Amino acid sequence: MLIGIMLIDQLEFLTNCFSGRPLDCAIRQLWDFAFVGADIDGNLLPLHHPFTVPLVDQVNQWARFASGILPRPQAQTITAWWIGINDTGDTVNNASISDFHSFFEEEMDSFFSAVETAYSTGLRGMHLFLTVPPGERSPGYLGSPSAATLQAHVDEFNKILLQHARIFAQNHAATPVLVFDAHAWFNYALDNAPALGFTNTSGFCECTNEKGFFWYNSGHPTELVHQQMAGALEEFLLSVSI
Incomplete structure (x- = not known):
């Protein structure tokens, strides 16, 4: 089964669990606690939408309402984390932040505190982290003077994410910790777009x-992109499990 703590359409294709009760999914269950437009922590960034539930609150919902109820057999459960797309974008024009390295470090501390909460409340199977894709290549940023800033924020966020994922792995040696490089996959897909349809x-x-379209709107990819990335993600998981 998969526990999704961040909106990730790829997991629907990976599990074939698209609707209805996750317990009724024939192949793999998908329990998704994500909320649209989430940043990591509402105390660090304004809400992306007025109704958004940040990641730390999503994890608290898991801990409070679901951790004592939902099945999560350790050897059969993956907890998937994909966060940072909104954080890196929402900081592009944020004049209140002067040191973005320190800011993303603070965000990552909050993020991995939430990861520790998830771990301590029963999610002790594999933890899978995904890097932030190159948002500067989306239609909303192509040709924009802000593209270079976003690219720098994404690169910095991903670098700090990898460091914290390594520390989490070191502190939990019995728990498999993987990082899927969604940033590299998006670049590959965009660089080889015709071959991928x-x-x-x-x-x-x-x-x-x-x-024929890679992008559904100015910042979100189409269903086919999600489907193809799910295939790459499945190949990655199979390769490291052999």
């Missing part, structure tokens, strides 16, 4: 027939 990587199509 994409004919448009600079525009977007908010439509039901997204054929």
Whole structure:
């Protein structure tokens, strides 16, 4: 089964658990505690949307309402974490932050405090972290003077994420800890778009027939991108489990 603590459409394709009760999913269960537009901590950044539930609060919901109820057999459970896309974007024009390295370190401390909460309340199987993709290559940032700033924020966030993931792994030697490089995969997919079936990587199509489009809107990829990344993620998980 998969516990998703961050919105990750790829997990739906990875599990074939798209709707209904997770307990009724035939192949793998997917329990998703994510909320749209989440940053890591509402005490560190303003809410991305007025109704957003930040990641630390998502984890508290798991700990309070679900940890004593949901099944999570250690050898059969992956806890997946994909966070930072909104954090790196929401800091681009944030004039209140003068030292972004220190800020992302503070965010990561809050993030991994939440990871420790998840671990201490029963999620002791594999923990899977995903890096932040290159948002500067999305239609919303192509040609924008803010693109270089976003790229720098993403690179810094990912570097600090890897450091904290290594520390978490060292402190929990019995727990498998993996990092999937979504940043590298997005760059690969965009660089090889025609071979993957994409004919448009600079525009977007908010439509039901997204054929050929990499981007659904100015910052979110299409369903086919999610599906293909799920395939790459599954190959990655199988390769490290052999």
